Amino acid sequence: MIDSIRLYARYLGISLRAQMQYRASFLTAVATRLVQSAIEFLAVLALFDRFGTLRGWRIEEVALLYGIINVSFAVAEGFGRGFDTFDRMIKSGEFDRVLLRPRHTALQVAGVELQLLRLGRLLQGLIVLAWASVVLDIAWTPPRVGLLLVSVAGGTCLFIGLFVLQATLAFWTTETLEIANTVTYGGVETAQYPLAIYRPWFRSIFIYLVPLGAVSYFPAMAILGKADPLGSSALFQWLAPLIGVAFLLAALRVWGVGVRHYRSTGS
């Protein structure tokens, strides 16, 4: 285990040094992403400026959801990049080499790259989150802070789990399907707003199938101390982020099945 962690740290170190070779290009790319996501948030601000509230939610409350989900996604994109581009590994036959090495396949794929480019989104998410936590009239007791951190961690696990599942599909399809992006990027867009505003069938997707609600909406309810129109209990709200971790573990199981089904493309 220790050995695996050390190996993973080595992988990440190599990836970081490689990316830092093009420093100016790296900095402009990060700055561009920062501006991009800032403009996206501007759109949310504009809507609140126009309509005042969103079904009883104020902008700083929605900003909390926005911050949790965007920070989780940015971190997951950074660490899960190897899964995101996994179809290249299948197509080039590089995965054959991964199989030969005496380490867990998922660890090696995750170690392909630590993508620093996502720093732009991460920064913007953190800024929104920091702003929300200052403006919100909340006593930041240790349990609340803890729940916020666990939510972000659970969200990160959930998104990495989604990347793993998306990559697993490539064992059968060879090409990553664009449709998978609807649940990742579309999920981020959905979970930026309170789940209660969506139609029941649509909301169910993000509660039961891709449990994004468990790492943003439900814990946010507990942090904000709001009464949930969906009727979740306080106990559930506090424990919900763990579902994200369970999702990742389940995804890794499915990955294992995929690995056993792997047929090399033979190039």
Next chain:
Amino acid sequence: MTPYLAILSARFRMLLQYRAAALAGLGTQLFWGLIRVMVYEAFYRSSSAPQPMSLEDTVTYLWLTQAMLHLIPFRLDAEISAMVRDGTLVYELARPMDLYWAWYARAIAMRTAPTLLRALPMFALALPFLGMRLPPSPWSFLAFLVAIGGAVLLTSAVTTLANISLLWTLSGQGVSNMLQVAVMFLAGMYVPLPLLPDWAQVVLNVLPFRGIMDVPFRLWSGDIPPVEAPHLVVQQLAWTAAFVALGRWVLGRGTRRLVVQGG
């Protein structure tokens, strides 16, 4: 005129081949459209204050943005980018035609073909099932058609200008990303422009970018009456002329100082 039309039609027919990509994109656009419509419905239900545009018109506007997303100058022309990098641009310069209009013809094809491929199936789904409405009168529809023509000319001029910037930047990734987000916001892709703050309207009205989406889409829904179409189209054409003039000037400077890479 003929060589440019030939480029336009050849590129257009070539880009029409990417039907599978359009179909895959359709699913994503549909999903995003659904999210956005539900979010706006919730916002409208949260406020009793009179809004600058009705919910029905906003929903129609949102589906139009999803369907005609490719009017936005997404991505630069990959072939021009490759030509600049590997030096085959010299062949392009040697041809007996005006480089600007040749690239402009390519840009028109690049904007219209993907838009057409995605818009028609999206209309077929959104009109009967998803709350999108038909134009209130034939005049509104006619005004929409004319304004879409203007939008294509305008966005193609912006695209061409961005493509020309490749002569300096080579990769164009940064330019392309920034341009995309800025135009998306200012054209009404993120938030329908009438819903932006009132003080911003003054600025948006003088900027060229609402001509790419906001103007034709509101003509469709009747939020802008068809009688206002003529002066809005003139505005689109004036901005197009300005972007063309700027593009030609920049291209002239670029080709004079051009250093061809590679041997």
